[in-house]
Amino acid sequence: MSRVFNFSAGPAMMPEEVLQIAREELADWKGSGMSVMEMSHRGKEFVSIAEQAEVDLRAVMNIPDNYKVLFLQGGASLQFSMVPINVLRGNKKADYILTGSWGKKAIAEAKRFCDVNVAASSLPQKFMTIPDESSWQLNKDAAYVHYTPNETIEGVEFQSIPETGDVPLIADMSSTILSRPIDVAKFGIIYAGAQKNIGPAGLTVVIVREDLVGQALDDMPVMTHYSTHVDNGSMYNTPPTYGWYLAGLVFQWIKRQGGLHAMAKINERKANKLYSAIDNSSFYSNPVEKQYRSWMNVPFILANADLDSAFLREAKDNGLVTLKGHRSVGGMRASIYNAMPEEGVDALVSFMAEFERRNG
Numbered sequence: 001m002s003r004v005f006n007f008s009a010g011p012a013m014m015p016e017e018v019l020q021i022a023r024e025e026l027a028d029w030k031g032s033g034m035s036v037m038e039m040s041h042r043g044k045e046f047v048s049i050a051e052q053a054e055v056d057l058r059a060v061m062n063i064p065d066n067y068k069v070l071f072l073q074g075g076a077s078l079q080f081s082m083v084p085i086n087v088l089r090g091n092k093k094a095d096y097i098l099t100g101s102w103g104k105k106a107i108a109e110a111k112r113f114c115d116v117n118v119a120a121s122s123l124p125q126k127f128m129t130i131p132d133e134s135s136w137q138l139n140k141d142a143a144y145v146h147y148t149p150n151e152t153i154e155g156v157e158f159q160s161i162p163e164t165g166d167v168p169l170i171a172d173m174s175s176t177i178l179s180r181p182i183d184v185a186k187f188g189i190i191y192a193g194a195q196k197n198i199g200p201a202g203l204t205v206v207i208v209r210e211d212l213v214g215q216a217l218d219d220m221p222v223m224t225h226y227s228t229h230v231d232n233g234s235m236y237n238t239p240p241t242y243g244w245y246l247a248g249l250v251f252q253w254i255k256r257q258g259g260l261h262a263m264a265k266i267n268e269r270k271a272n273k274l275y276s277a278i279d280n281s282s283f284y285s286n287p288v289e290k291q292y293r294s295w296m297n298v299p300f301i302l303a304n305a306d307l308d309s310a311f312l313r314e315a316k317d318n319g320l321v322t323l324k325g326h327r328s329v330g331g332m333r334a335s336i337y338n339a340m341p342e343e344g345v346d347a348l349v350s351f352m353a354e355f356e357r358r359n360g
C-alpha cells in the first residue's frame with residue numbers, strides 16, 4: 001500500500017488507522033458474518049454502532065444533554081434551507097454574517113424563506129478578513145444569526161465565538177468541526193458535512209438545541225423538519241449507515257489522540273509551520289489577515305503564476321496531491337484537516353523550499 005499526502009478540501013484524508021480498522025471489519029463486523037454496509041439499520045448490530053457513535057461524539061465535543069445529535073444526508077447545503085425552515089418559528093427575519101463563499105450560498109438559500117439582514121460582510125475586503133464584532137448590525141428581533149466559522153475556500157477562520165445574546169447562533173462548521181474544543185452551549189445549531197473532518201461524504205452531522213425543534217414551516221417536506229429526525233433517531237428513512245459507522249471510528253480515533261485539546265495543539269502547530277514557511281519566503285504568499293487565518297485550509301499563491309502547473313506536477317511526483325486552489329481563487333490550497341499527519345505538512349514545507357530554490 002502506498003499512500004499519498006492528500007491536501008484535498010473535501011472529500012479529504014481519513015486517519016489511516018481508521019481505514020485499517022474498517023478494512024479488518026469490512027466483510028465481517030465483529031463476528032456478525034456481515035459487512036456494516038449489509039446490515040439492516042434497524043438491526044441490533046447497527047443500532048449499537050449508531051448509538052456508540054453518538055455517545056462518542058457527545059463525549060468528544062462535550063455536548064450538553066439539551067442538544068440532539070442527528071446523522072443526516074443532504075450535506076451542509078441542505079442545512080442552508082433546513083435552518084430557516086426550522087428556526088424562523090413564525091419570524092420573517094434572520095441575520096447572516098458574510099465572510100466567504102459558503103456563507104454567500106447559505107444567504108442565497110435563506111432568501112427563499114425570509115428577509116436576510118447581512119449584519120456584517122467582508123466582501124469589500126474580498127473575504128480576506130473578518131469584520132470586527134463591534135461593527136455588526138445585528139437585529140435583536142432576528143430569528144437567528146448564521147455564520148461560517150471557517151470559510152473553506154478563502155481560508156479565513158473565526159478565532160472566537162460571536163456573542164449574540166438571546167438570539168440563537170447557528171454555525172456551518174463543515175470545515176472546522178472537531179479541529180479544536182468549542183463551547184457547544186453557545187450555539188443553537190451546529191452543522192457539518194462529514195467529508196472534511198468527520199468521515200466520508202454522504203453524512204451530515206447536525207447538533208441542535210431542543211427548543212429549536214418542532215416549529216418547522218409545515219408546508220415543507222417532512223424530511224426537512226428536524227423533528228422528523230429527532231423523533232426517529234435519525235432513522236425516519238434509511239440513514240447513510242456506512243458513513244455513520246466510519247464517523248464513529250473517527251470519533252474513537254480522536255479520543256485516542258487525546259481529544260480535542262490534543263487535536264487543537266497539533267492543528268495549530270501544523271498550521272503555524274505552513275504559514276511560517278509562506279511568510280518567510282518572498283516566493284509564496286497568503287493574503288488573509290494574520291489573526292483570521294484558518295488552521296484547516298491554507299491558500300497560497302506563487303509569485304509567478306506561470307509556475308503553478310510545474311509546482312502541482314512536481315508536488316504530485318513527491319506524493320503531495322490535490323494542492324490546486326479553488327477555481328474561484330486560483331493559486332494553491334493545502335487543506336490540513338485532523339487526518340493530515342504532521343509529516344504531510346513537513347513534507348509539503350520541504351518541497352516548497354526546494355521548489356523555491358530551483359525556481360525563485
Ligand SMILES: *Cc1c(COP(=O)(O)O)cnc(C)c1O
Nearest residue numbers: 075076077102152172174175193
Ligand atoms: C464543503 C462545505 C460546504 C458544502 O458541503 P456539502 O456537504 O457539499 O453540501 C458548506 N459549507 C462549508 C463551510 C464547507 O466547507
